[in-house]
Amino acid sequence: METFRFEIEELTVPAAPQAPGWADFVAANGVRNTVEAEAYGTVDLELTADEVLPGWLNQRWEPKRLFVARTEGRIVGHGHYETLPEDSADHAWLAVGVLPEYRGRGIGTALADRLEAVAHSEGRSVQIVYAPSPDAPGERLPSPTGFGSVPLDNPEVRFLQRRGYLLEQVVRASRLPLPVDPVQLRRLGDLAALHAGPDYSVVQWIDRTPPVWLPDLAVLYSRMSTDAPSAGLAEPEQRWTPERVSQEEQKVAASPRTTLTSAVLHGPSGHLVGFTELEVPAELGRAVSQEDTLVLREHRGRRLGMLLKIANLELLTLERTGHPSVLTYNAEENRHMLTVNEAIGFAPMGYEGAWRRDAQ
The missing domain is CATH 3.40.630.30 (Gcn5-related N-acetyltransferase (GNAT))
Incomplete structure (x- = not known):
C-alpha cells in the first residue's frame, strides 16, 4: 500500500x-x-x-x-x-x-x-x-x-x-430566527426597563467606541474574562486598557463586518456596568454573530441582560434589517443568560465541549 x-x-x-x-x-x-x-x-x-x-x-x-x-x-x-x-x-x-x-x-x-x-x-x-x-x-x-x-x-x-x-x-x-416580532421585543424590553428602575439607561454606538466610554469598556472586557462561567478551565484574566480597546477597534475597522454595541449606564455612578455586542456581516443573506454580553456582578438581578439584548436587537432592526438569524454561544451552566435567550426566541443548534489538559 x-x-x-x-x-x-x-x-x-x-x-x-x-x-x-x-x-x-x-x-x-x-x-x-x-x-x-x-x-x-x-x-x-x-x-x-x-x-x-x-x-x-x-x-x-x-x-x-x-x-x-x-x-x-x-x-x-x-x-x-x-x-x-x-x-x-x-x-x-x-x-x-x-x-x-x-x-x-x-x-x-x-x-x-x-x-x-x-x-x-x-x-x-x-x-x-x-x-x-x-x-x-x-x-x-x-x-x-x-x-x-x-x-x-x-x-x-x-x-x-x-x-x-x-x-x-x-x-x-443557539440560533435566533429573524425577524423577531417587534411587539414581543418591545414588551420584553419594557418589562426589563421597569424592573431595572430609573437608575439605569441604555447608550449605543456603531463600530468605534466614543472616547468617553473607553475606560469603562476596558473594565467590562477585563471582567468578561473573569466573571463569565469558565468551570474548571480556570481561564486567566485578560488585561484590557483604553489603549487596547482603541487599537483593537482600529484593526477591526479593516474588516467588512459592523459592530453594534449597547451598554447600560448606571446613572448614580456615571459608569457603564454592562454591555452586549453584535457583529454584522456586510451581506444581508448571512447570519449575525452575538458576541460578548456581560453585566457586572454587583449590578445583576435587575434584568439588565435582557434590557441590553433587546436594545441591541432593536438597533440591528433599525440599522441592518434583513439578516436571517443571530447566532450565540453560552456555557450550559449559565442558566440566567440561557433563560434570557430562550425568552427572546433563541433555540439550540449544537454543542461543543471545552477541554483542558495539564501538561507535565
Missing part, C-alpha cells in the same frame, strides 16, 4: 488581503469553515478570510500562530495556536481541523503534536480546546458542571481523551 504523505508547516499571516500568503490563508480558513459546517449542520457559522484577518493581525494582545497540513499542494488541515502576551502566562488555546475526506490518516494527530510542542516550548502548561460535538446515540460523557454532556463515542471525544484532555464544560450554540 502506498504511504500517504503530507507536510505540516507554519503559515505567515498576510499583512492585508491579496498580500503574499493570501491564497494559503484563504485555504486554511476554508478548512475551518468546512469543519464547522459539518459539525453544526449549517453554513451559518462561515466567516470569510477578510473578516478573520484583523484578528490574526492582532499579535500584540493575543499572540497567534497558524499551522496547516498540505498534501500534493492542497491545504487539508489547519491548526490554531493562541496564548497571552505575558511571559508568565501558562495558558494556550488550541484548535485542529481536518477536511472529512482526509481524516484517519494521522493529520489531526500531527497537527495536535505540533501545537502541543509549541505550548511546551513556551511554558504553556494549561492547554484548552473547544471542540464541536455533533449529537449521536449511545453513552454520553457528562460535564463536571452538572450541565450538558457530549457523546462518548464521537471521534473528537475519543481523540481528546487519548491525548489526556478532560471535559470541563459544555457550551451551547
Whole structure:
C-alpha cells in the first residue's frame, strides 16, 4: 500500500488581503469553515478570510500562530495556536481541523503534536480546546458542571481523551430566527426597563467606541474574562486598557463586518456596568454573530441582560434589517443568560465541549 504523505508547516499571516500568503490563508480558513459546517449542520457559522484577518493581525494582545497540513499542494488541515502576551502566562488555546475526506490518516494527530510542542516550548502548561460535538446515540460523557454532556463515542471525544484532555464544560450554540416580532421585543424590553428602575439607561454606538466610554469598556472586557462561567478551565484574566480597546477597534475597522454595541449606564455612578455586542456581516443573506454580553456582578438581578439584548436587537432592526438569524454561544451552566435567550426566541443548534489538559 502506498504511504500517504503530507507536510505540516507554519503559515505567515498576510499583512492585508491579496498580500503574499493570501491564497494559503484563504485555504486554511476554508478548512475551518468546512469543519464547522459539518459539525453544526449549517453554513451559518462561515466567516470569510477578510473578516478573520484583523484578528490574526492582532499579535500584540493575543499572540497567534497558524499551522496547516498540505498534501500534493492542497491545504487539508489547519491548526490554531493562541496564548497571552505575558511571559508568565501558562495558558494556550488550541484548535485542529481536518477536511472529512482526509481524516484517519494521522493529520489531526500531527497537527495536535505540533501545537502541543509549541505550548511546551513556551511554558504553556494549561492547554484548552473547544471542540464541536455533533449529537449521536449511545453513552454520553457528562460535564463536571452538572450541565450538558457530549457523546462518548464521537471521534473528537475519543481523540481528546487519548491525548489526556478532560471535559470541563459544555457550551451551547443557539440560533435566533429573524425577524423577531417587534411587539414581543418591545414588551420584553419594557418589562426589563421597569424592573431595572430609573437608575439605569441604555447608550449605543456603531463600530468605534466614543472616547468617553473607553475606560469603562476596558473594565467590562477585563471582567468578561473573569466573571463569565469558565468551570474548571480556570481561564486567566485578560488585561484590557483604553489603549487596547482603541487599537483593537482600529484593526477591526479593516474588516467588512459592523459592530453594534449597547451598554447600560448606571446613572448614580456615571459608569457603564454592562454591555452586549453584535457583529454584522456586510451581506444581508448571512447570519449575525452575538458576541460578548456581560453585566457586572454587583449590578445583576435587575434584568439588565435582557434590557441590553433587546436594545441591541432593536438597533440591528433599525440599522441592518434583513439578516436571517443571530447566532450565540453560552456555557450550559449559565442558566440566567440561557433563560434570557430562550425568552427572546433563541433555540439550540449544537454543542461543543471545552477541554483542558495539564501538561507535565
